[in-house]
Each structure stands twice: as structure tokens, then as C-alpha cells.
Amino acid sequence: MIWALAILLGCQLAGEVCARALGLPVPGPVIGMVLLFGLMTAFRGLPRLVTPTAQTILTNLSLLFIPAGVGIVSQLDQVAQYGAGLAAALLGSTLLSLVAGVLTFRAVARLMGDRA
Amino acid sequence: MTDLPDLWAYLQQGALLWLVVTLAAYGIGDAAFRRAGRSPWVNPVLVAVVLVSAALVGTGTSYQTYFEGAQFVHFLLGPATVALAVPLFANLHRLRAAMVPMLAALVAGSVVAMVSAVGIGWLCGVRGAALVSLLPKSATSPVALGVAETIGGIPALTAAMVILTGIIGAVVVTPLYNAMGVRDWRARGFATGVAAHGIGTARAFQVNETAGAFAGIGMGLNALVTALLAPVVAHWLF
Known part of the structure; x- marks a missing residue:
């Protein structure tokens, strides 16, 4: 548990350092995610060490969105001004993305001889 | 007292x-x-x-x-973002087996989500930082917030957009794909994870196990793609 946390936070730290030092536009934790993925392919014992802690965090992932989500109270002027436009954008783009993703997957799978 | x-x-x-x-x-x-x-x-x-x-x-x-x-x-x-590497790694064999269709669907779903959100928002009169905040809304929250900050959006507004996107995706996905007649659970799940991140993934797991696993992969990969492409798309659009 302690080592798993140290590894997760260590990967994040390395990612943050990397992002700042190299001026990358990618958030540090995302670089940390790629780093952990690489480390798990390199070290056999690592997946078993980090999996229980990672799963505990990911099971309660929803909780972690709340502080940021509540930030909407500081943005009520934006919501009042653009609420309808934002709602239309969310609904439209989510539908379009769902359709584009599934059709592309099927089209490419079919091109590769998949008949599922 | x-x-x-x-x-x-x-x-x-x-x-x-x-x-x-x-x-x-x-x-x-x-x-x-x-x-x-x-x-x-x-x-x-x-x-x-x-x-x-x-x-x-x-x-x-x-x-x-x-x-x-x-x-x-x-x-x-x-650390939760870093932890997303774990389910991605656990599904490595599925990832390899359907690599090409997934990568194509990933790019299509991710780019369509970003461009159409900003496009529709702009058409409906959304301007300024609020418009920029829409761009990363299909990525999972920790990534979307980081991206919003990097490209000049309002992280607090993006957070709310991300959550609403997930809820919309979770509600519409099953009737939508049934109406389209798509029966490939890998395709359905993967596209759901790309478009509607963790909330969509949770929904996919309720409908079908395979769809859920692929949704998880889609969410993880789109986190990466949004982080990489959003600054480019933002630079190109704004």
C-alpha cells in the first residue's frame, strides 16, 4: 500500500518534472500514466504491487470530481450567459462522437476481414 | 460555552x-x-x-x-490519472488484438468530440474562455482539467462539462446503438469510453462485460490523445 502510493505519486512527480522542464503541453499526471505503463511492462512484479491500491482509487474515482465540479458555483455568470449554447454543444458533440467512433471501428474492422 | x-x-x-x-x-x-x-x-x-x-x-x-x-x-x-495505466495494462492482450480499428476509432471519436463541441458552441453564441473550456470535455476529468488549464480554459467550467458529457453519453448510448443496429460489443464499448469517459464506462459495464473492458481502454487512450491533440486543436481553432 505504502509502496504502491509512493510509486503512483513518484510517477506523477516524474511526469510533472518532465512537463515543466521540457515545456510540454501535456499534463504531468498523463506523462506519469505513460511512465507507469512502461514500468509495468519492464518490471514483472510491479503490476501485482500497484493493482490493489490503483483499483481502490479508481473505484472511488467519482468522489474526486466533486471539488472541481462544485467550482461551477464560481462560474454561474458564464452559465447564465452561455447555458443554452453549452448544453447544445455537449449534447450534439457527445452524440456525434459516439456515432463517429463506433462507425469508424466497424468500418476498419470490416476492412481487415472481421465479420462480427 | x-x-x-x-x-x-x-x-x-x-x-x-x-x-x-x-x-x-x-x-x-x-x-x-x-x-x-x-x-x-x-x-x-x-x-x-x-x-x-x-x-x-x-x-x-x-x-x-x-x-x-x-x-x-x-x-x-x-495519482488517479497515473493509476489509469493499471486497467490499460491489464487489457494489453485485447488492446493488441483489435489495435487498428481501435486507433482509428480513437482518433475519429476524439477529434469529432473536440471539434464539434467547439463548433456547435460557437454557432450557439458561446465565446471566449467558455468556448475553450468545451474542448477537452470528452476526456476523463483529471486530464480534462489539466488540459483546460494548459490551453486557457476555465478548469471549474470544464469539470462541470465533463460530468454532464458523461451523463449524456451514459443515457443515450444504449438506445442510440440499438437504433443504429451495431452489435459489436467491442466497438460499442470502445466508442463509449472515448466519448463519455468514466461515467460512460461505468454504464458500459452494466450493459455488457466486453463493452465495459473496451470502454475502459477507450477512456484511457482518449485521456492520452486529448492531452496530446487538444493543445494542437486549440492552437488551430483559436
Whole structure:
């Protein structure tokens, strides 16, 4: 548990350092995610060490969105001004993305001889 | 004996009160979600955000004061993003088997989500930082917030957009794909994860195990793609 946390936070730290030092536009934790993925392919014992802690965090992932989500109270002027436009954008783009993703997957799978 | 206004002033200064409120609101949201038979309409995050926001507005507390307590929860988004590597790694063999269709669907779903969100928003009169905040809304929250900050959006607004996107995706996905006649659970799940991140993934797991696993992969990969492409798309659009 302690080592798993140290590894997760260590990967994040390395990612943050990397992002700042190299001026990358990618958030540090995302670089940390790629780093952990690489480390798990390199070290056999690592997946078993980090999996229980990672799963505990990911099971309660929803909780972690709340502080940021509540930030909407500081943005009520934006919501009042653009609420309808934002709602239309969310609904439209989510539908379009769902359709584009599934059709592309099927089209490419079919091109590769998949008949599922 | 301290009188009530003094006690309130003390609680307002400390981080503890709002930390407890955040956890309790999530507990209530989660209980409501289970009580409603895990209906995507009763999203625990949405319930909790509404409850906490009402408490803040009701007590006249500023978001800054609230965040002093809630930052301890917020901080965990960083290691949670790193932890997304674990399910990605666990599904490595599935990833290899359907690599090409997934990568194509990933780019299509991710780019369509970003461009259409900004396009529709712009057509409906959304301008400025609010428009930029729409760009990363299909990525999972920790990534979307980081991206919003990098490209000049408002992270707080993006957070709300991300959660609403997930709820919309979870509600429409099953009727939409049934109407389209798509029966490939890999394709359905993967596209759901790309478009509607963790909330969509949770929904996919309820419908079909394979769809859920592929949704998880889609969410993880789109986190990466959004982080890489959003700054490019932002530079190109704005």
C-alpha cells in the first residue's frame, strides 16, 4: 500500500518534472500514466504491487470530481450567459462522437476481414 | 460555552468542515444512485455537486473557502490519472488484438468530440474562455482539467462539462446503438469510453462485460490523445 502510493505519486512527480522542464503541453499526471505503463511492462512484479491500491482509487474515482465540479458555483455568470449554447454543444458533440467512433471501428474492422 | 456565530467562524476557517461535507454529499449521491437501481440519470457526482453547491450558496461561503478543505480530495486526481495505466495494462492482450480499428476509432471519436463541441458552441453564441473550456470535455476529468488549464480554459467550467458529457453519453448510448443496429460489443464499448469517459464506462459495464473492458481502454487512450491533440486543436481553432 505504502509502496504502491509512493510509486503512483513518484510517477506523477516524474511526469510533472518532465512537463515543466521540457515545456510540454501535456499534463504531468498523463506523462506519469505513460511512465507507469512502461514500468509495468519492464518490471514483472510491479503490476501485482500497484493493482490493489490503483483499483481502490479508481473505484472511488467519482468522489474526486466533486471539488472541481462544485467550482461551477464560481462560474454561474458564464452559465447564465452561455447555458443554452453549452448544453447544445455537449449534447450534439457527445452524440456525434459516439456515432463517429463506433462507425469508424466497424468500418476498419470490416476492412481487415472481421465479420462480427 | 462558545456561542453559535463564534463556532461558525471557527469552522469556516478550518479545512475540516468542507472536507466532511464533500465526503457526506458523495455518500448521499452514491446511496441515491444505488436506490435508483443504478440509473444513469441519478449520477452520484451530479447529486453531490448540487448538494455541496446548495450548501455553499445557502451559507454564503465562497468557493475559495470551500476548496481549502476540498483540496485534499482534489489532490488525489493526480495519482488517479497515473493509476489509469493499471486497467490499460491489464487489457494489453485485447488492446493488441483489435489495435487498428481501435486507433482509428480513437482518433475519429476524439477529434469529432473536440471539434464539434467547439463548433456547435460557437454557432450557439458561446465565446471566449467558455468556448475553450468545451474542448477537452470528452476526456476523463483529471486530464480534462489539466488540459483546460494548459490551453486557457476555465478548469471549474470544464469539470462541470465533463460530468454532464458523461451523463449524456451514459443515457443515450444504449438506445442510440440499438437504433443504429451495431452489435459489436467491442466497438460499442470502445466508442463509449472515448466519448463519455468514466461515467460512460461505468454504464458500459452494466450493459455488457466486453463493452465495459473496451470502454475502459477507450477512456484511457482518449485521456492520452486529448492531452496530446487538444493543445494542437486549440492552437488551430483559436
